[in-house]
Amino acid sequence: MKRKHYSQALIPLVLLLILTAAAQNANPVRIEKISIEPSPLHPRVVLTTDNGLRLTSASYAQGTPSTLVLDIASAILVQEPQPPGDAEPLITALKVEPQENSGLRLLLSLKEKAPFRILAGPGQTVVELDKVLEPGSTDILNRAMEQALAGRTKQRVTLQSVEVQDGFDRININARCNPGVLYGIFALGNPLRLVIDLYDTVYHEPTSTFPIDKYGVDRLKVGQFRSDPEAITRLVFDLKEPKLYSLVTGSTGLTISFAKDQMPPTIGAVSPQPAISAPPPTAAAVPPQEAAVEKSAVPAPSFAPPVQTQPAGSGSPADHFVAKTVDAQEARYTGEVLSVKFKDADLRDVVLYLCEFAGLNVVFDPDVKGRVTCVFEVVPWDQILDMILKQNRMGKALEGNVLRIAPLSILTREGEDERRLREGKENAGPLVTKTLTLSYSQASDIQRLLDNKKSTRGEIAVDGRTNTLIISDVKERMELMMKLISVLDTPTPQVSIEARIVEATSTFVRNLGFQWGFLGQADPFYGNQTNLVFPNKITADGAIIPQGQVTKGIGGPLGGYAINVPAPAFNSVVGLSFANVLDTFRLDMAISALETSGQGKIISCPKVTTQNNREAEIIQGRQIPVQTQANFTVSTRYINAALELKATPQITAEGTIIMTIDIKNNAADFANLVNNIPPIITQSAKTTVMVPDGGTTVIGGIYRTEDSYTQDRVPLLYKIPIIGNLFRNMARTKNNRELLIFITPRIIK
Numbered sequence: 237m238k239r240k241h242y243s244q245a246l247i248p249l250v251l252l253l254i255l256t257a258a259a260q261n262a263n264p265v266r267i268e269k270i271s272i273e274p275s276p277l278h279p280r281v282v283l284t285t286d287n288g289l290r291l292t293s294a295s296y297a298q299g300t301p302s303t304l305v306l307d308i309a310s311a312i313l314v315q316e317p318q319p320p321g322d323a324e325p326l327i328t329a330l331k332v333e334p335q336e337n338s339g340l341r342l343l344l345s346l347k348e349k350a351p352f353r354i355l356a357g358p359g360q361t362v363v364e365l366d367k368v369l370e371p372g373s374t375d376i377l378n379r380a381m382e383q384a385l386a387g388r389t390k391q392r393v394t395l396q397s398v399e400v401q402d403g404f405d406r407i408n409i410n411a412r413c414n415p416g417v418l419y420g421i422f423a424l425g426n427p428l429r430l431v432i433d434l435y436d437t438v439y440h441e442p443t444s445t446f447p448i449d450k451y452g453v454d455r456l457k458v459g460q461f462r463s464d465p466e467a468i469t470r471l472v473f474d475l476k477e478p479k480l481y482s483l484v485t486g487s488t489g490l491t492i493s494f495a496k497d498q499m500p501p502t503i504g505a506v507s508p509q510p511a512i513s514a515p516p517p518t519a520a521a522v523p524p525q526e527a528a529v530e531k532s533a534v535p536a537p538s539f540a541p542p543v544q545t546q547p548a549g550s551g552s553p554a555d556h557f558v559a560k561t562v563d564a565q566e567a568r569y570t571g572e573v574l575s576v577k578f579k580d581a582d583l584r585d586v587v588l589y590l591c592e593f594a595g596l597n598v599v600f601d602p603d604v605k606g607r608v609t610c611v612f613e614v615v616p617w618d619q620i621l622d623m624i625l626k627q628n629r630m631g632k633a634l635e636g637n638v639l640r641i642a643p644l645s646i647l648t649r650e651g652e653d654e655r656r657l658r659e660g661k662e663n664a665g666p667l668v669t670k671t672l673t674l675s676y677s678q679a680s681d682i683q684r685l686l687d688n689k690k691s692t693r694g695e696i697a698v699d700g701r702t703n704t705l706i707i708s709d710v711k712e713r714m715e716l717m718m719k720l721i722s723v724l725d726t727p728t729p730q731v732s733i734e735a736r737i738v739e740a741t742s743t744f745v746r747n748l749g750f751q752w753g754f755l756g757q758a759d760p761f762y763g764n765q766t767n768l769v770f771p772n773k774i775t776a777d778g779a780i781i782p783q784g785q786v787t788k789g790i791g792g793p794l795g796g797y798a799i800n801v802p803a804p805a806f807n808s809v810v811g812l813s814f815a816n817v818l819d820t821f822r823l824d825m826a827i828s829a830l831e832t833s834g835q836g837k838i839i840s841c842p843k844v845t846t847q848n849n850r851e852a853e854i855i856q857g858r859q860i861p862v863q864t865q866a867n868f869t870v871s872t873r874y875i876n877a878a879l880e881l882k883a884t885p886q887i888t889a890e891g892t893i894i895m896t897i898d899i900k901n902n903a904a905d906f907a908n909l910v911n912n913i914p915p916i917i918t919q920s921a922k923t924t925v926m927v928p929d930g931g932t933t934v935i936g937g938i939y940r941t942e943d944s945y946t947q948d949r950v951p952l953l954y955k956i957p958i959i960g961n962l963f964r965n966m967a968r969t970k971n972n973r974e975l976l977i978f979i980t981p982r983i984i985k
C-alpha cells in the first residue's frame with residue numbers, strides 16, 4: 237500500500253517537471269546585449285543572455301571566407317549590436333539576421349580567418365578568436381606570458397602521455413597531466429599553427445610527432461620547449477585552415493578537440509583570457525635538446541555522441557572521399573622553424589649545430605667534407621639540413637635517434653644492397669595464402685588492381701562463382717593488399733533521381749463575320765413601275781449566288797448574299813430578313829461568330845535509382861513500327877514514342893551530385909499520318925548539371941507563343957467608318973505552350 241501511495245505522489249511531480257521543461261523550451265532565449273572585448277591576442281564577442289544559448293552550427297562561410305557564421309536556435313535579440321570600433325581591427329563588421337523557427341544567425345566579418353572556440357557560462361556565451369601572428373612576434377607573446385605567470389602558485393606538473401582518439405566525426409587529443417595545469421594558447425602563420433603551452437610542466441619523453449591528416453589538422457608535435465627559468469611543454473598543431481576547436485580541462489588533464497562537421501566542439505566554461513607562451517624557438521635562443529615536435533590532431537563537435545570507432549563501410553557518402561593512407565613513403569618537413577646564417581662554415585660543424593638543435597646524435601662517414609654559405613629565415617631545420625647536404629652531394633640516413641651523414645654514392649650503394657637483401661628475404665620467405673569473399677566489388681576488378689602490388693612469387697586467383705579472391709604471397713605484401721581490399725570493397729552510395737516534366741498549353745480563338753444581301757424591283761406586276769417609258773421596270777439584285785451554291789457561310793431566303801464574309805469557323809449564327817408588303821424590296825443579313833478557349837496540363841514524373849557513377853535508364857510509352865523496302869526486301873524497325881530518362885550520377889566530396897541527364901518525352905501524332913505512319917512530336921534535353929543533395933534544378937524550358945490575326949474584306953468599302961465592319965470579317969488565334977523539366981537527386985543514406 238505504501239508503494240502505491242508513493243507512486244501516486246510521484247505522478248504530480250513528474251507532470252510538473254514536464255510542464256516546466258515544456259515552458260522553458262517554448263520561451264526563446266533573450267540575448268540582452270552583444271559586445272566586443274578587444275585584445276592583442278584573443279578578441280572576444282560576448283553574448284549576454286538570460287539563459288543558456290543553443291548553437292546549431294559554427295563555421296566560416298564558403299562564399300565569403302572571412303565571415304564567421306553562428307546559427308542560434310530559439311532566441312530573440314533585445315538590443316541591436318553596436319558596430320565594431322577601431323579598438324579591435326580584427327572584427328570589421330557584426331550583423332544578426334532572423335532565421336526560421338525563431339532562430340538567429342550571427343555574422344562576424346573578420347579582417348582574416350582565425351582559429352576560434354566557443355565558451356559558455358551563466359548568462360554568457362563567448363566567441364574567442366585567436367589572432368594569427370607572424371613568426372617573430374616575440375614582444376607580444378612574452379608580455380602575455382609574463383601576465384599569465386605573474387602571481388601564480390608555482391607547481392611542478394608532469395605531462396604523462398598524449399593520446400589521440402579518433403571518432404567517427406571528431407578527434408580528441410588527451411594530454412594526461414595533473415589537474416589545474418596553467419596553459420596558454422596562440423596561433424602562428426606561415427605555416428598556420430595552433431600552439432598550446434603548458435606552464436610549469438615537464439615532458440620526459442623525447443620530442444614526439446603524431447601524424448593525423450584529418451578534419452583540417454595535419455599533425456601534432458609535443459616536446460619540452462623550455463626548462464629554465466620556467467618549465468614549458470609545448471603542443472603544436474599544424475592546421476590546414478583556421479577552424480573551430482575546443483579545450484576542456486578535467487581531473488585527468490586537457491582534452492583538445494577538432495570536429496569533422498560544422499557543429500561546435502564541446503563548449504568550455506567562460507574563463508579569463510588565457511595566457512600566451514613565448515614564440516617558437518630560434519637557433520640562438522633555444523637549447524636544441526628542448527625543441528618541440530609537432531603533431532596533427534582534430535577536435536570534436538559539441539553536443540556530439542561519445543567517441544567511438546566507426547566500422548568500415550559505414551558513415552555518410554562523403555566518407556568515401558576522405559583520403560586514406562595505406563602505404564606512405566613521402567617525406568615531409570616537420571621540424572621546428574629557425575633562422576640561421578653561415579659564411580664559409582665547415583659542413584660538419586653546421587650539421588652538428590642542427591643535430592644539437594633537433595636533439596639527435598650524429599655520426600659522419602670519413603669522406604664527409606665541404607663548406608657551407610647560406611642564409612635561412614624561418615625554415616624548418618630538417619629542410620635546412622637537406623638543402624646543405626644536397627649542395628655538397630651528401631646524403632643522410634636516420635636510425636632511431638642517430639643520424640648518419642655519408643656521400644650519396646656510398647648511401648646509394650648501401651641502399652641497393654639493402655634492396656637486394658630485402659628482395660632476397662622476400663623471395664625466400666614463406667608464402668601465406670588467404671581467401672577473401674568480397675561483398676560489394678567484383679573479384680575480377682580487384683584482381684586487376686592488385687596485380688602490380690604482389691611480389692614476383694605472388695599469385696592472385698579468382699573464383700567467379702563465389703566472388704572470392706585467393707591470394708598467395710609473402711607476409712609483407714599480403715598486409716598491403718589486405719589494406720587495399722578493405723578500402724576498395726565498400727558499399728557504393730546510391731542516388732535516387734526524380735524528373736518532372738510539366739507541359740502547359742492554352743488556346744484562344746475568336747471569329748466574327750457578316751453576310752448580307754438585298755433585292756429591290758419596280759415592276760408593273762407589283763404596281764410600282766417607274767412611270768417612265770424607259771426604263772419601265774428596274775430590278776436591283778444584291779443576292780446573286782444561286783440557291784444551293786453558297787460556297788461559305790450560310791444560305792439566305794434570296795439564295796445568297798452579295799457581301800459574303802462570314803466567320804472562318806462558327807458555331808453561332810443570327811439571321812435577319814426585312815421586306816415590304818409587296819416584297820418589292822428585301823434586305824437579308826446573317827452574323828456568324830465563334831469563340832473558343834482551352835487550357836491543358838500534362839505532368840510526367842519518371843523516377844529511377846542507381847549506384848554512383850552507373851547509368852540508369854527508364855522508359856514508358858509505345859514503339860511505332862516503320863517499314864522500309866530495299867532490294868525487294870521489307871524491313872521493320874521500331875521508333876520509340878515514349879518517355880525516356882537516362883541519368884549517370886556522380887557524388888562529390890562536398891555531398892553535391894553531378895549528373896549527366898538525357899531525357900526525352902516523345903509522342904506520336906496520329907492526327908497527321910504520313911503513309912499511315914504518325915510523325916513523332918519530340919521534346920528532349922541533354923545536359924550535365926551539379927545539384928545539392930535533395931535540391932531541385934530546372935534543366936530545360938521552352939516557352940512558345942503563337943498569335944495570328946486575319947481578315948477577309950471588300951476593297952475600299954471596309955474603310956468606311958463604323959459601316960465598314962459590315963464589309964469584313966475577323967479571325968484571332970492565340971496559342972501558348974510551356975515546357976519545363978525539373979530534376980531532383982537524393983543520396984540514399
